[in-house]
Amino acid sequence: MIYVVLLILFAILSIMAVIDNRRKKYYYIISLSLILLASLRDGVGTDWKSYYNFYIYGASDIEVGYATLNNFFSAQGFSFNFFLLIVNVLSIFLISRGTLKLSAIPAISLMIYFSDLYLYFNFSGMRQAIALSFSIYSLTFCIGKKRNIYLFLIVLLCAISFHISAIVFAIAYFVPQRSLNKKEIIFLIIGFTFFSSLVFFASSFLTGLFASKAEYYLEIEQQSSDIKSLFIIGIFRRLIPLVVLFIFSKKYIFKDSTSVYLFNLYLIGLGIYLTTYLISPDVGVRLSVYFTVLEMFLLANLVFFAKKFQIKVILLLIIFSLCSYKLSTYFKYPAYEYKSIIEGM
Template sequence: MGVVMLLHIGIIVLFFLLGTFINDSKLKNGNKIYLFITFFVLYIMSAFRSINIGNDTRDYFLMYENFGRTDNILSMPSDIEVGYRVLNKFLYSLNPSPVLLTSITSLFVLGSIFFFIYKNSEIPWLSVMLFINLRTFYFTLSGIRQSIALAIILISYKYLKQGNFWKFVSLVILASTFHTSSLLFLIIYPMSRMRVKQKIIALYFGVSVVFFFILERILPLILNFIPKYQSYLSSSYFESVKLASILNFLVSFSILLFGFFVLKYVKSKRKVNNELGILSVNSNLLLHIMLLSTAFNFIAINGSIIKRAGLYFSVFAIIYIPNLIKKIKDKNIKILIIYLILVLSLAYNLVILIYRPEWQRVYPYELFWDVF
């Protein structure tokens, strides 16, 4: 294990110790202080990363120059969404250095995610740890377009909770101008209007199984309407039974099972006949999101392109897990579960970093000036 990996582990341990200290000390504005410090560290890592960090960063740097030098950005032949093209053109006019691109996009993406955590998580420091250990942070270092779309989706969550249809849809459509796949998040609106019951869970299960088996037949038909993604059919994105897709599903499924376990435990303490009957409106919404996360990640085992859609739902695990734990009143059990989740998620993260570094190519880490 190299020095860089030890440094990475040190950052995670530091975040953990800082979080537990602030939580135990009951420091005034402790959550804000913790989120600011951790945001600052991760922002530096993201904004000033080198061209070698992230599988797609090199391509994005080339796109930045290409779009920046193009006169008519709207009419140019390109498969890249128009919102992202316009953003590149505008930033390039300010400064042709791609560091400006990573600085601004990192500020928006990480800022939106941390604000989302602040507003929605019952245990913010645990959400930050999950953001890193469930590897969403590493994705933001590579997939800039989808990370921007993801950030906008998290902003739309406020209006989804309020039932404000038009503001929610408007933000999802805005997200699609950076990555078309974000339109799939629209499915959550009608589903969230329904109470999660056993029949709804069975519906999710049945539909996901059907799509799993027919995916190879229907996906080419669907991509006829989105021709820019047809190249994925002959690429590694459509390899069946990829290890990464299986792991994504297992993580999503484990989180879902954990949720049912906690709800059952809380129900037994509150003497409620049906564990799903204790769900608040927000808890019901998050459970729908996690069911969709599991469904998309299951289907993705038979076509890895689908895991891109699953990301818009699986990211909500960073608030779903802490908010579930908060329902547990027994302090000792709560602490035990928190430590168990931290150990398991850290082990998951480190095993992939060590044995599959090519999945997102974030270590060994380099700052942009290291390559000059």
């Protein structure tokens, strides 16, 4: 299967990136591969039909950013796959630019993204794929000398124009870029309690709002008969990066302000997931993903900061195992069986 071949390739490139100081060339190869894989697909993804119909018949009852982009290229008579190329160039370019700023080893970060959220969004929830990409890029204006709330908000508004759920990421600019103190932790707990109550009372509206924008729910969510079991699996999947961080970090990763900031944001995503999933799985996943996606940077930075080569090897094996597991969860869904337009030529 092409996904397995690419994962192995990306793993090899990630290892080479760890050894070679010239890391950018490996991330360029992975970025190009991700663009081509998503652009050349034919009928792949749980929402292929919905987005294809948007393109053929026009999009109106969805966010203005995607509708404008969709209708412009459709009116020019370009093929749907050419439009997919434009969408994925935009999405992967933004993620890649953010990765260069936030990750010490970009190849590892992109491999982690490929193993799960790439298929989840770039192959299915394309509007949120672009919104997520803008959100990741917006973080470059939250750190260092480029910290600029106006540019952050402009980029975030672009994200919201593609998927309304990105509005939750507005809090990212105000999250401390240092270890949280006791008062801030208590404040977060109170905040999550309030947020879960808000989602409880507005869950029907929020779920309807997200769903009405496109006729699509991922089969992974639709076919689940045991929400509590999925919730527990989701918790373990989100806790594993934290366990790995605490076992192997030995405090050096937490001396890097960017990594501390990303860690704090990841905790917020975990909190959103824990307090909202059982109320509304769709809302819980969509809102928390803007923060939990940052594991792709945290784990890559952990490898970089590890001082012993043996530790780097162990971490790479753990990361590859996690990526393999996440990728394997998509194999049982026929909608993800890869077909390319090249095959039909």
